[in-house]
Amino acid sequence: MSNLQDSAQRYGAVSRLLHWAMAALLVWQYLTVIVPEGHFLESIVGGTHKSVGLLLMVLVVIRLFWALSNRGRRPASLSVPAMLGHLALYGLMVLIPLLALVRQYGSGRAFEAFGMTIMSGFDGNKIEWMIAPASLLHGNLGWLLLVLIIGHIVMAFLHRRQGDEDVLARMIGR
Template identity: 45%
Template sequence: MSVQSREIAAAAGRPDGVAFDSPRRYGLVTRLFHGTLAALVLWQFTIVALYKIFGETPWLNGIARFGPHGYVGLAVLVIAVCRSLWRLSQLRRQPPQERGARGRLARLSHLALHALMIVVPALALVRIYGKGKGLEIGGVTLIPATGREEPWLIAGPDALHGPLSWALLVLIAGHVGMALAHTLVWRDGTLGRMFGRL
């Protein structure tokens, strides 16, 4: 079989190419969303953990400047919303979910994970507005500065942002743990859907 014939045969098994999801694996777009969000969220928690361990130091402030917490949080929010919309568009294409209680638990945990990646940074934006400071990135005003504080817009986000962030971390740890269990214990090829061949 010629190279061209092999490419045609491969394309026949992947009618929409590598960008879209299919019943046997997640596509390139889903994988890019997954990897980007994982990297950004890992950065956020790593910097927060380092500040809690070492306190505010010049070297840590220098590292944190590479990805300021607020800017990275905003990026997480935007990408998580895009990821959720993409996921909805791919529901009929995606690999089938596991059946039974374990499958239901997986669906609920994924839903909670995606929701928190939107809610946690959104709460921070509400808090910024409540403090009247506003938010500007690259000369573009995203949140107008009012110059006055609104305590009721600060109290709720202040109370929820931290605990929900740690809840997100717990869900991420569970997500990683289950991925390892699928690979090392059940050996069912689940991890290959996200990281295997396109």
């Protein structure tokens, strides 16, 4: 079996690359939100939230397709709560950028990322029924995602220390 694909013992190189790339991009996303105006990091991360969000959305779709194609080979979940936690993480990683796209479209403004027009804008009134719920939920669900990510990290280290199966090693590749 190729080391690119998942196995019952560990995740393959593609799954690990997608996981860690998304982890790095999520850290970047949260920096775009928490770095105060005028901070030296603002010159690095400022103005990248939408582009990085789009990249994350593309990666999560790729990751979902990859996970489905490897579903019979992947390491088993440790428990039902672990499985539900992962489903919640995936669900939020899909829903949050979708809400942002809905809000962007409803605003009538064009959406450009990486120098490309992803959605053209439109003239006329904003579509409030698209903007209001997305504005309410996008940020709040983003913070919920952060809480779940922190829980995900804590549980990986707890399982590592308590002598359970070393789930972190499955994603590191050892």
